[in-house]
Amino acid sequence: MKVTFPHLGNVYIAAKALFQGLGIECVIPPLSNKAALEIGSLYSPEEICLPFKIQLGNYIQSIEQGADTVIITGSCGPCRFGEYGEMQMNILRKLGYDVKFIVADSPSDIGIRELFKRIGYMTAYSNKNKIQKIKSLFDAIKIIELMDSVEGEARYKSGFELRKGECKRLLNKCKSEAFNAESPGEMIEVIQHYNEKIKNVEFDAQKNPIKVAVIGEIYTIIEPFSNLYIEDRLMEMGVSTKRRLTPSWWVKNTALSPLGLNSMDIKKASKDYMALCIGGHARECIGEAVLAKEDGFDGAIQIFPLGCMPEIVSKAILPKISKDLGLPIMTLVVDEMTGEAGYLTRVEAFIDLLERRREDVLSRC
Ligand code: SF4
DSSP states (O other): OEEEOOOOTTHHHHHHHHHHHHTOEEOOOOOSOHHHHHHHHHHSOTTSOHHHHHHHHHHHHHHTTTOOEEEEEOOOSSSTHHHHHHHHHHHHHHTTOOOEEEEEOOHHHHOHHHHHHHHHHHHTTOOSOHHHHHHHHHHHHHHHHHHHHHHHHHHHHTTTBSSTTHHHHHHHHHHHHHHTOSSHHHHHHHHHHHHHHHHTOOBOTTOOOOEEEEEEOHHHHHOGGGGTTHHHHHHHTTOEEEOOOOHHHHHHHHHHGGGTOTTHHHHHHHTTTOOSOOSTTHHHHHHHHHHHHHTTOSEEEEEEETTOHHHHHHHHHHHHHHHHHTOOEEEEEEOTTOOHHHHHHHHHHHHHHHHHHHHHHHHHO
8 A cells, every 4th residue: 555645734743654654555745836736627627616626636646656545534513524535536447556544533423443444544555553553643643743833823923033044944855855855753852942042032022023823724724825925934034823723622622522612712702793503613713813813823824725615614703803803804816827916915915914004003102
């Protein structure tokens, strides 16, 4: 068995460690790129959302390199994501690719037994003992948590850094050195080392950067290619950003959801505007907008793919939140036709607006 998976931010680093620990061969697709999007768009239904297309491109690039099993997560409530696995499988079969899909659905949807059965199918190909398998899983979870911590810290601190570009440089070095580590243990050491380095980056006490929360559809906010590397662009502009939805958030949220104890802060914050889960992460988007105001952020940027049903609903509610709380919120909709120049102009104009708004408030004090 040679497994592959779609890209989602830094998950490929943890996935490499997981499969290395399990002793299962794995093909990591090239980082999402134009070629993956073009291949995916060519074979996907035209109206399907962007993540589907990029993921399909990821799989085909991996299959061409010998992958025969695709592992994806599933079930994001009543939206198209629940159908991704089935549809992608059919498309690949029609294209003549003989691949197996393992869909790791949430235990609240398929039951814990079925989830273990699916995981068991994969781990049956591992020649490691039970303890080693469990250790591989824990190492992978630790790696993704550490990577999220490094990334979160770097993106927030970059607005305060004394030497421009230091956080971004350390973050990129961390990713490449972690990925090239010889073993999961070495990978953890590398990320811990950079975690410390980023925590100790010298900051300018005089700086009070613009702070922006990145909210919206989980795939498009985490996978940098799909949002045209917006977090990197904001870092370069000296803006501090925060994104609550991360792969490690997803792991925790999924594990706690059967008990109803997941993301209590977000649920509480969203209850006046969207009290129910309507699919995708629309409710989280609403809750995060409210929390952004409570955390003292200057504004929020919502990103989602064209035609994303849950986020269209949040988009309709965000102006009310913006008005009630006095928090500017900009929405960016992405698809395969999104042009970088126009997209960045909008981001720059939004940051200008936040700066002017702040000056305005200060001048009135
Ligand atoms: S959340 Fe939106 S983009 Fe993601 S699968 Fe559902 S409809 Fe598509």
